[in-house]
Amino acid sequence: MTASESPAVSATEPDWSRESREGKGWSSGRSLLAAIRDYQAARGPLAWLLRASAVIRHRFWSVVTGADIPLNARIGGGLLIPHPNGIVIHPDSPIGPNCLIFQQVTIGAAAGGIPTIGGHVDIGAGARVLGPVVIGDHARIGANAVVLSDVPAGRTAVGIPARIVGEDRGNT
Template sequence: MLNDDASRQDVVSASLPDLRREFKTWFSWAPSRSLIASIRSYQRISSDSMFGLAVKKTAILRHRFWSVVTGADIPIKCQIGGGLLMPHPNGIVIHPDAIIGPNCLLFQQVTIGQSKGGVPIIGGHVDIGAGAKVLGAISIGDHAVIGANAVVLRDVPSGATVAGVPAVVVAGDGR
């Protein structure tokens, strides 16, 4: 029998980013992690000194390279919480103004975009299945799960699982 402490170790935090999920060794082939590393590198530099500008230019070139390799359209200035996982980054499209919380999981062909004047706010530890579309000025709660090919046009409560076109809640607890 597991005690409460042991079962809590399996729960991923919705507020504290786990940067080990993004870690990449120097010469390993991990295109999605390299793309995220280029974005983090660009956002980390705030100096307008000659060195800072050179590092930013290098980060932009890295970002362009890894965007082509992965086939993902993730703007270099978008707001992504730490610990993002993209096992298959091909076809992922994120609107520049969208906000993605920490420890999220995005599969291939996911679109997070604008509709009717607003962009989504994705909570922490949200899993978004392959081909899902999250559109409009909506909010996705922490620990939510969005099924493959779902089209989400309404708010999703925390811990809920949604599926379908348009997406509806199919389970109350997504963990």
Template sequence: MAEVSEQTKKQVSATEPDWSRETSKNYWNPVVRLIRSIRFYQKYQNKPFLKGLKYFGVVRYRFWSVVSGADIPLNCKIGGGLLIPHPNGIEIHPDAEIGPNCLIFQQVSIGNNGRGVPKLAGHVDLGAGTKILGDIIINNHSKIAANAVVLRNVDEYEKETGVTVK
């Protein structure tokens, strides 16, 4: 692992979510609306006396999912501060876990390869077209380059390119 300066380590937290990353100054921001609809549904999914709000959350989710072009399931585990600049073509497995302050670009797949699903720790950056497959852990502050295929664990502050096999 390469030596990382203290200033780099302090820039974005891997444990404390930065909720300002999930806000927008204008109304028409499909990604922010999609993430908000997922969080809204998850807030009300286990409250039977507020069943109408749960269904309203599903309708909101479906609308913003179609508009944004992303396949992010309602029941997935997403940490706070998720940033998705271009949501088109993103696919996330329902059992995958995404830590706080992650950055995901377009056409990213986080999924199952028959051996389990991945877990992304805090502040992981995934470039466009990245495929993260299998029962692996992408540790804090890792960066995965565009069009990389990752099939093995990635250490903290590590940068991955190309195809990485166990």
């Protein structure tokens, strides 16, 4: 593999190293995700204590980031939120593995439904994904796009309202 080539990012198998906080310094997005993961993973006789700790950390990091990502959000592994400021995610909206979500993104309910985000989807800053839409695997949503209809796998959506542009991105 040459330096210009990069390995394909999976739309089905989460890459948990993307969420790792070790050696990364200040990372409010990773810390917020860690609180959510800890809350969802709490089991056993001390689950109430582990969940209470996760809730406190989640509230702290939610205030620091200004993000509204519920503790019961359905988020696949390997999510990257490098700038979590202002991100809003509906608790019932499933997000596939290895996605990338930038600041000020809203994934929310409208028209009686919620979005479904596929695996390895990149969502640009300020984008809005609203209503009962399906975003296919390996799709990209441009910055400030307002997505109100489905985006096929491997395609790019831009504009207000969003329209499909460019070539199929395939599974890279």
